Amino acid sequence: MARAVWSRLGSILWLSCLLPWAPAGVAAGLYELNLTTDSPATTGAEVTISASLVAKDNSSLALPADTHLYRFHWIHTPLVLTGKTEKGLSSTIHVVGHVPGDFPVSVWVTAADCWMCQPVARGFVVLPITEFLVGDLVVTQNTSLPWPSSYLTKTVLKVSFLLHDPSNFLKTAVFLYSWDFGDGTQMVTEDSVVYYNYSIIGTFTVKLKVVAEWEEVKPDATKGVMQKTGDFSASLKLQDTLRGIQVLGPTLIQTFQKMTVTLNFLGSPPLTVCWRLKPECLPLEEGECHPVSVASTAYNLTHTFRDPGDYCFSIRAENVISKTHQYHRIQVWPSRIQPAVFAFPCATLITVMLAFIMYMTLRNATQQKDMVENPEPPSGVRCCCQMCCGPFLLETPSEYLEIVRENHGLLPPLYKSVKTYTV
Template sequence: MRFPWAHFFSLSRSLWTATDLPLQHGLYSLEITNNGPITTGAQATVQARLRMKNENVTSNWYHFNWVYAPLILIEKSEQQLNSIINVTGEFPGTFPVSVWVTHKHCWLCRPIARNVTVLHITEFITGNLTIAQIEDSRVTTHGSSPSMDTVTRISFSLHDPSHYFKSASFVYNWDFGDGVYQITKEPFVYCNCSSMGKRTVHLKAVAEWEQVGSIIHERKMMQKTGDFTTALELLETRVMENLNFPPLALCWLIKSECIPLEGDKCHLVEISGSCYNLSHTFRDAGQYCLSVRVESGVTMLQTYHGIKVRPAGIHPAFFVLLCIALVSVMLVLVLYTTFRSHTQQKYLVEVFSYSYFELG
């Protein structure tokens, strides 16, 4: 005798096995991404996009079936070929989020595509550390030749796609690995490192904000922390020849003072070698600074160079005026000399004529 529940179990198993078959005919591909990792209480965005591998496949409306438990769904939006859900989690862990696509109004039909992604949720602050080594050659000692001083910028980038920490205030505790500690309210710090070699930099970020309860509107202070570590290696700058360099992004700027080059507020060029010739015309004399930033992938190098522009000398127009003045003075002198000589000769003739008249 076969019980009804056994028949139901057999039917459910057959449906599950059907949905677990490979993708139908390979006519579709389904891409799924998420913007994790996130901290507990924050929201993550999971997006699925359906693509057609065959151009002859007619476009139709589709339905996206999501499986996200035990996460909590905040919002869902669906268009013709893509779907987006916003989820949150109150507990840390690694949670799979899957989706399969069926034709519209046919949810029990065999799925045409499916995929899965893994969302990481942690109870700590999420982010990463970046390091930029800057060479500064502006330092001089009592008029001697410039001495190289290495300045390293260590920055923390907060990963908060849902702006969960928008009202939080941060405190950053830096440990440079050589017995030097520093506390800042800014997510970056400058380190004057004079010794070459490897070291480990530790950062503890602390976020604190006030949260209002949704039921009885009680106020309480919330706090989250995050520990981050990165390896810092300071290398000497050496000239390398006969090497094949990857394409480099060079950004330069000439100002009256040396400033860090951030963003795109500079002249950006792409070079494929290790040398670049820069030509610039200075209109006024004075003290200038050439700031240069070079990037290759995740590596960045920034340097400064002081430039002193002196006056170019006598202006051509002033030189012409000076020549005209000199010629005019010479003409005046010649005319004056000629007039004076002519006057003296006339006076001598008159005196001679008068003396001859008296003698006669």
């Protein structure tokens, strides 16, 4: 096994030594081309394209020591070639595009003495050419935020336009910059750098229109004013530090009563909010409560207290810029109205008791009415009374009625006494 490995390694080393003198067909597939370009470019500007011959897949294969063994071949039509240079195992060309579009450029490498042989390596690139100015709008701030395109309000922003003109095609041009910051502010400058301060949070789009003018000598030896324009934009998300939390809610509540507390955040969302009830107003520690993501500047907390006492809402909120704490004290009193699970049996018992009292009252009233309307007891009862009461039983009805009248003063007298006067 070891002998086979050493044999294969020896073959590779022998091939690498003979490669500079080998035909192009043997080297095919062992190398590749790395292409670089400074495009995109505006029409009339020069574009540079470079191709370098390197070992494929970054292998340990040695490059040929004699650079004259290989030759680079380019196809760039309809771009106009303005220059070409070769150095070692690399080649560079300079081309100009006079019309806008995407133009393919290809290159391949063959043996120097056999350009019809199989290529050692091939390369391909597309050059974008535009009739407008080429550049970037860059926004920077002293305070960097972890989110892309996010910046602080009330902090100066530096907005710069960087022209892409590696061939110095526009070195004699005069530029004019028209700025629109998306919040109603517009300005025109001759400088490609401005400083601006946003006072409110939100998402804004900075728009820039660039105009370049220069003089150019025409083929008839006359001078003319040339002009190129370009429109650029950048989206900005302005955020504010979290200055505090405004808590709106009751400070006194009864048990078994649903309570809602509104939190107003004085800062920029999105936020991470965490809260917990404590007997005292103390800051929350990390991992003490479950965080909740809030996408607006307001959030509602709901809770129902079952036990009376003094409580404190401990609240922590943070955004990508800062964090803050807030507290809200509340007293919970025993509820006067018990829950329905206890109120229903009590109400049923009270209803039964009231019905029983009303029944007894009506029954007593009916018995008293019968006694008044029927003062003479039945004959059987009277005989019984005569036998039981003996001498206490009255013989005449008048005497009985007189006793009834004296005992029941509310009944009117059945007769009036008549007094006799002697003249």
